[in-house]
Amino acid sequence: MIKSFKQTFLSLDLQSPRWSSAETTAKDYELRQYETAKWVSTVIRGETQKEAMRQGFWKLFHYIQGKNEKEMRIDMTVPVTCLVKSGCTDFKISFFVPFEHQDSPPPPTDSDVFIEERKAAAIFTRSFGGFASPEKYAEEAEVLARILRHRGQPFHEDFFYTAGYDSPFKLFNRHNEVWYFKK
Numbered sequence: 001m002i003k004s005f006k007q008t009f010l011s012l013d014l015q016s017p018r019w020s021s022a023e024t025t026a027k028d029y030e031l032r033q034y035e036t037a038k039w040v041s042t043v044i045r046g047e048t049q050k051e052a053m054r055q056g057f058w059k060l061f062h063y064i065q066g067k068n069e070k071e072m073r074i075d076m077t078v079p080v081t082c083l084v085k086s087g088c089t090d091f092k093i094s095f096f097v098p099f100e101h102q103d104s105p106p107p108p109t110d111s112d113v114f115i116e117e118r119k120a121a122a123i124f125t126r127s128f129g130g131f132a133s134p135e136k137y138a139e140e141a142e143v144l145a146r147i148l149r150h151r152g153q154p155f156h157e158d159f160f161y162t163a164g165y166d167s168p169f170k171l172f173n174r175h176n177e178v179w180y181f182k183k
Contacts, residue, residue, distance in 0.1 A: 014078045015098050016165075022122060026151075029126045029144055031182065036120045038102050039081075040064075041094040042113045049091055049134035053082055056093025063113050064095065068106035074098060079163035079177065084137070086158050122182035124148055124155055125163075132176040137162040141178040154183035 023031035042059045044052035057080060064074040075098050083092035097105045097115070105115050126144040130136070141160045148155050163177040 014076055015096065016078045017096050019123075026147075028147055029124050032123050032125055034118070034121050034123055036117060038097040038105055038115055038117050039094040040097055040105065040108065040113060041092050041116050042110075043090055043092045045090045047089065047091070049082065049084065049137075052091035053080075053093060053134075056082070056091065059110060059113055060093060060095045063108050063110065067110060067113075068108050070106040072106045074101060074106070078165045081164075081179075082137075082162045084141070084160055084162060123161075124153065124180045124182060125177050127175060127177050129174050129176070131174065132162070132164060134162075137176070137178055140176075141180070144178055144180060148180065155180040156183060 017034055017037045019032040019034040021030060022033045040060055040063055042056050044056045047055065060080075061076075064076060066073050068074075077096040077098055079096070081094045083094075094116070108114060124144060126140055126147075128136070128140050141162075144160075145155075145157060157180070159181075161179040163179060165175040165177075
């Protein structure tokens, strides 16, 4: 538990999903091509986004600490994502499954936690620093949406993902993103 706890709260050398830069001409966003990958997820219903993130994080943290059928500890990864749908109070929080478990992730024992496979996708990303609140994520998502509309880029406008890369204890050089999927 000490290793995962330290990794989680200090964001040290954590694995993340594989992607390649599909377009780097824009300075205010990037188009990335993400590979197919498995994620461990949970949906928190009827809470604020902030509370959903807190509850979801801890459900998933328990999973990587051994609350799975193999009682296996799994290293923390980045980013922690949150699916935000327009006008909806259900939030899906997810951790990327480390590469060594991609083929066969340990099944969760908590019925609220599940493994999902996200297909390869082209994703528009916008990065920003500082401590990210739900309001800041929404603001950055709106900025990205405006830029994409202005440039005629087709994207799914009814949802976006937040992506957090840092522990709450990291004070400087923080990295956050918002993601829109390309149509």
